[in-house]
Every structure is written in structure tokens, then in C-alpha cells.
Amino acid sequence: MSASAHKPVLLVTSSDLASQAVEMLESFDLVYAGKNPDEGTLVALCEQHQPVAMIVRFGKIPARVMDASKKLRVISKHGAGIDSIDTAAAAERGILVRAAAGANAAAVAEHAWAMIFACAKSLVQLNGRMHDGHWDKSTHKSLELQGKTLGLVGFGAIGQRTAAVGLALGMRVMVFDPFVSNAPEGVEVASLDEVLSQSEVISLHCPLTSDNRNLINRETISRMRDGVIIVNTARGGLVDEEAVIEAIRAGKIRAAGLDSFHTEPLTGEHHFTGVPNLILTPHVGGGTTDAYVNMGTAAARNVLDALKQ
Known part of the structure; x- marks a missing residue:
């Protein structure tokens, strides 16, 4: 979509945006970067259209992309995690x-x-066995969660919702968050070592920082309970992927569920291919x-509010 001369331009780093958000942004010319745009594409679009704002869904936003638009004032993430944006570079340039x-x-x-x-x-395994014609009723034993300990790393909005379900299931819930000193009734605030060493289920809900990169690594895994379950729906950089693969194959980790990775997209043959008990x-x-x-609407609202400042 090309920009017209009378409206400021907003660059969306994807091929679409919710219609409700588009309506909120009617005073802008929206330029879409397409599915999974690379850095070169974003630089070219910024040079061509000089956006005053960006809504970031996909791709990384380093200093080179920011410098390509002399009008850029705000970068709004379509989501909670901003690790794909060079925030230090943005601050140096006065970009919100x-x-x-x-x-x-x-x-x-x-x-x-x-x-979990x-x-x-x-x-997943039982489904595959059933489709292959097996009936494992007499041999299979799954893990009952009632009475087990759920350890959460990060206690923001997502962590709090995850904790509430754990409590409803009759689990002991422990949380580590350096910015949280108290929690709702039934939730224990603990040290990172206590959470990792005492939990049967560990779920990550924290942002990725320079301090917690590869938080789940060979050393921290060695202090966990045998047969632990690890789930990461936060950022891929929190997990040393090779260490998790080794621990699954050794039986230290019962199973793991990963929704984010060091390298994305993760396609074709990769180091996780064929690893058992890994979702x-x-x-x-x-x-x-x-x-x-x-x-989409929150990102749009953030743009509008920031440009009022």
C-alpha cells in the first residue's frame, strides 16, 4: 500500500492488522511490510515512506531500521515482549x-x-501410538498434577493467570520474580533456586534480558528434580536448547513444551527433530x-497516546 502526501505514515511489520486497530488508525497511511519481513525490507520501506510510527509484529528492529526514517517517533510492539527491538538505540534517538x-x-x-x-x-505420544494401532492401557502411567509443585519464573499478567489455574488444580504454586515481593493467597514468593529445585513443573513467563539469557542450562537443570516438566511460552533465549535436549534424552527432564526458540522460524531439519517427549x-x-x-488495538492505542506527548 503506498502512502499519500497528506497523512503521516505508520509501518506495520506484517501483512495485516486487526480491523478494529485499522479503524483506530484512520488518520495514518498504513504501509504493510508483508509476512516475516527481513531487515533490508524494513530499511527500504522506512527510507521510502518515512513513517512516524511502527507497529512491530514480526522481524527485528535494530538501529539501522530506525535511522532509515528521520520522522520515526514511536515503535509499538504488537505483543508484550520487546526483545526484538533495540531499546537502547531507540532511547539514544529519542524514539519511544x-x-x-x-x-x-x-x-x-x-x-x-x-x-503442561x-x-x-x-x-502427543499416546495419540501417535493409537493411530499406529496400539492400546497401551495396561502399561501407561501419566503424571497427576494435584499435590505437585508448579514453579513460575515471572509473575506478570501471564504468570498470574497460570498460577490461578495451578491453585485450582490443587498444586503448590511457587513464583520467582525480582520485581514481586508479595503474591495472592496460596502463592509462595521464593528465590530462583528454590523454584527450580523444588518444582515438578516449571513454566517460564518472564521477559528476556541480558541477565537471564539461557536461564535454563546444564547447571540449573542439574539442580532440578528428576522427571521435571519444563514449559517455555516466553522467549527462546531463556533456554539453552542443547542442554534441554541432552536432559530429555537422559531422562532428567520428563517432557518439555517449547513455543519459542533461539532461531525463528524453526523449519525443516533441526536439532529438535526426533527428540522424544518434546512438544x-x-x-x-x-x-x-x-x-x-x-x-492490535493495544498497539494502536500506544501509538496514538505516544504521539500526543
Whole structure:
């Protein structure tokens, strides 16, 4: 879509945006970068259209992309995680960075629980066995979650929803979050080491920072309970992928569910191919119809509010 001369341009780093968000942005010319745009495409579009704002769904936004538009004032993430945006570079240039915090919380928490249940009940494996003509009733034993400990790393909107389900299931719920000193009744605030070493199920719900990269690694896995379940619906950089593969093959990790990865997209043959007891989804934890609308409208609102400043 080409921009007209009388409206400021807003660049959307995807091929679409919820219609509700588009209506909110009627005072802008919207330029869509297409599905999974690379850095070169984004630079070229910024040079051509000089957007005042960006809504970031896919792709990374380094300094080179920002510098391609002299008019850029705000970068609004279509979601909660802003690790794909060079926030330090944005701050140096006086460009505001905003996230749609909480807009996809329900969707991601539900996805985390879908993975936890699938890991605990061996749903993927049993389904495959049934389709292959087997009947494992006399030999299979799954994991009952009642009475087990759920450890959450991160206690924002997603972590809080995940904790509520754990409590409803009769689980002990422990959380580590350096920015949280108290929690709702029934939820224990603990150290990271306590959460990792005492939990039968560990679910990650924190942003990726320089301090927690590869938080799940060989050393931290060694301190976990034997047969632990690990689920990551946050950021791929939180998990040392080779360490998880080794621990699954060794039986230290009972099962794992991963929705995000160091390298995305993860396609074709890759190091996870053929690893047992490992459930993979293509970073779609927040990919529900409702969340798509919520994230789009929140991102649009953040643009409008930022440009008023």
C-alpha cells in the first residue's frame, strides 16, 4: 500500500492488522511490510515512506531500521515482549518504545497449560501410538498434577493467570520474580533456586534480558528434580536448547513444551527433530483470534497516546 502526501505514515511489520486497530488508525497511511519481513525490507520501506510510527509484529528492529526514517517517533510492539527491538538505540534517538502489556495474557497462559497437560499426560505420544494401532492401557502411567509443585519464573499478567489455574488444580504454586515481593493467597514468593529445585513443573513467563539469557542450562537443570516438566511460552533465549535436549534424552527432564526458540522460524531439519517427549509449537502462544484483536488495538492505542506527548 503506498502512502499519500497528506497523512503521516505508520509501518506495520506484517501483512495485516486487526480491523478494529485499522479503524483506530484512520488518520495514518498504513504501509504493510508483508509476512516475516527481513531487515533490508524494513530499511527500504522506512527510507521510502518515512513513517512516524511502527507497529512491530514480526522481524527485528535494530538501529539501522530506525535511522532509515528521520520522522520515526514511536515503535509499538504488537505483543508484550520487546526483545526484538533495540531499546537502547531507540532511547539514544529519542524514539519511544511501547508494549501491549497483558493484551495476550489469557491466550499465552492457556497455551502454557495446554503444554503442561500434554507433557504430564503424554497426549502427543499416546495419540501417535493409537493411530499406529496400539492400546497401551495396561502399561501407561501419566503424571497427576494435584499435590505437585508448579514453579513460575515471572509473575506478570501471564504468570498470574497460570498460577490461578495451578491453585485450582490443587498444586503448590511457587513464583520467582525480582520485581514481586508479595503474591495472592496460596502463592509462595521464593528465590530462583528454590523454584527450580523444588518444582515438578516449571513454566517460564518472564521477559528476556541480558541477565537471564539461557536461564535454563546444564547447571540449573542439574539442580532440578528428576522427571521435571519444563514449559517455555516466553522467549527462546531463556533456554539453552542443547542442554534441554541432552536432559530429555537422559531422562532428567520428563517432557518439555517449547513455543519459542533461539532461531525463528524453526523449519525443516533441526536439532529438535526426533527428540522424544518434546512438544514444539511455532511461537503461537498468543495466537488466538481474541488476542490478535487485543494486541492490535493495544498497539494502536500506544501509538496514538505516544504521539500526543
